[in-house]
Amino acid sequence: MDLMECLGALSTLSDQGTVSRTESNLKMIPASFYIPKNKPLKPLGDDAHFICEPEQTIGVADGVGSWSKKGIDAGIYARELMSNAADSVRDEMKKYGVVIPKRVLSKAFLNTKAEGSSTACIITLQGEFLHCANVGDSKFVLIRENKIVFRSPVQQTKFNCPYQLGKMSNTPSVAEEFACKVQEGDVIIAGTDGLFDNVDEKELETLVFMGLQEDIKPELLAKKIAMYAHAQAKDPRACTPFQRESIRAGFQRFGGKYDDITVVVALIMSTSIAPWIPVWETTPAEFCGETLVDSPGPRFYFTHPLVMLSLYDLPFSLESPDLVSQSRCPLNDYIN
Ligand SMILES: [Mn+2]
Numbered sequence: 483m484d485l486m487e488c489l490g491a492l493s494t495l496s497d498q499g500t501v502s503r504t505e506s507n508l509k510m511i512p513a514s515f516y517i518p519k520n521k522p523l524k525p526l527g528d529d530a531h532f533i534c535e536p537e538q539t540i541g542v543a544d545g546v547g548s549w550s551k552k553g554i555d556a557g558i559y560a561r562e563l564m565s566n567a568a569d570s571v572r573d574e575m576k577k578y579g580v581v582i583p584k585r586v587l588s589k590a591f592l593n594t595k596a597e598g599s600s601t602a603c604i605i606t607l608q609g610e611f612l613h614c615a616n617v618g619d620s621k622f623v624l625i626r627e628n629k630i631v632f633r634s635p636v637q638q639t640k641f642n643c644p645y646q647l648g649k650m651s652n653t654p655s656v657a658e659e660f661a662c663k664v665q666e667g668d669v670i671i672a673g674t675d676g677l678f679d680n681v682d683e684k685e686l687e688t689l690v691f692m693g694l695q696e697d698i699k700p701e702l703l704a705k706k707i708a709m710y711a712h713a714q715a716k717d718p719r720a721c722t723p724f725q726r727e728s729i730r731a732g733f734q735r736f737g738g739k740y741d742d743i744t745v746v747v748a749l750i751m752s753t754s755i756a757p758w759i760p761v762w763e764t765t766p767a768e769f770c771g772e773t774l775v776d777s778p779g780p781r782f783y784f785t786h787p788l789v790m791l792s793l794y795d796l797p798f799s800l801e802s803p804d805l806v807s808q809s810r811c812p813l814n815d816y817i818n
Pocket residue numbers: 544674675676741742
C-alpha cells in the first residue's frame with residue numbers, strides 16, 4: 483500500500499472534533515502480551531500500553547530507560563501517559579463520537595505529572611482507516627495475505643535515540659499523524675522497539691501466518707510473538723534487526739537486544755451487523771483482568787499488569803517470581 487494513498491484519509495479529520503465516525507462494517511479485535519525485563523526493582527519495566535476496545539483504540543509507550551541514571555523510573559511516566567491516554571480516548575468518544583489520536587496524545591501529555599519521558603503511539607480504527615499519531619520508535623505493521631503491506635514510520639534523532647514525550651523532551655506537536663486503509667482479514671501488529679528490534683519482518687509474517695493457520699485467538703498470537711521476540715532478545719547469536727542497525731551505525735553489537743517487549747495484535751474483522759455495532763454488544767467478556775468491566779457496557783482494560791499472568795506459560799525459566807505472584811487469576815482457557 484502506498485503511503486500517499488493512506489495519507490489521503492487524513493483529510494477527513496479535523497482538529498475541532500466535528501467529524502463523526504465513518505460507518506463501515508469493520509472492527510478491530512485487539513489483544514496484547516507484555517514481557518518486561520527481569521529487574522527486581524522495576525518489575526513492571528518501562529513499557530506500557532492500553533486497549534480501549536469499545537472505542538476501537540490501542541496505544542503503546544516505552545519509557546526512556548536512561549532516566550534511571552537520575553534515579554527516575556520512566557516506566558511510571560509511560561504508564562501514567564497511557565492511562566491518561568485511555569481516559570482521553572473515552573472522553574473523546576463520549577464528547578465527539580470520534581477519537582483523534584494526536585489530540586489524545588496532547589491531553590494525555592498535559593495530564594501526566596510523573597518525571598521521565600516516553601515514546602507513544604496511538605492507533606484507532608475509524609471506518610476503513612486506521613488513524614495513528616506517533617512520537618518515537620514504537621510502531622505497527624499491517625499484514626495482508628501474509629505480507630507486510632504497511633509499516634508505520636518511526637522518529638529518532640539518531641540510532642537508538644527516539645523522539646520522546648516529556649517535560650524536558652518533545653511535546654506532542656512533533657507527533658507524526660498518518661492513516662492507512664484496512665480491510666477484512668488484515669492483521670495489525672503494534673509494539674515497542676523490544677519487538678521490532680528483535681524480530682525481522684519476515685519472521686513476523688511467518689509467525690502471523692502460522693497463527694492464522696492454527697486459527698488461534700489474538701491473545702495467543704500476541705503471546706507467541708512476544709515469546710519469540712523474548713527468545714531472540716536473549717540470544718547473543720540471534721540475527722536481529724538491532725544487530726544490523728547497530729553495525730550500520732558503527733557499533734559492534736551482536737545478537738538480540740534485551741528489552742521490555744510489548745506486542746498488541748489487532749485482527750480486522752467484518753461484522754455483518756451494519757453499520758456500527760459497539761464491540762461490547764458483539765463480543766463476550768472473556769478477558770480475565772482486574773479492570774475489566776463485564777458486558778454489557780464498555781470494556782476497558784489497562785493491561786500492563788494483567789498480561790504477566792501468562793509468564794507461567796513461558797518455556798524459559800521464570801525470570802521474576804515476584805511478577806508471577808501478582809497474578810490475580812489462574813491461567814485460563816483464553817490463553818490456550
Ligand atoms: Mn524499548
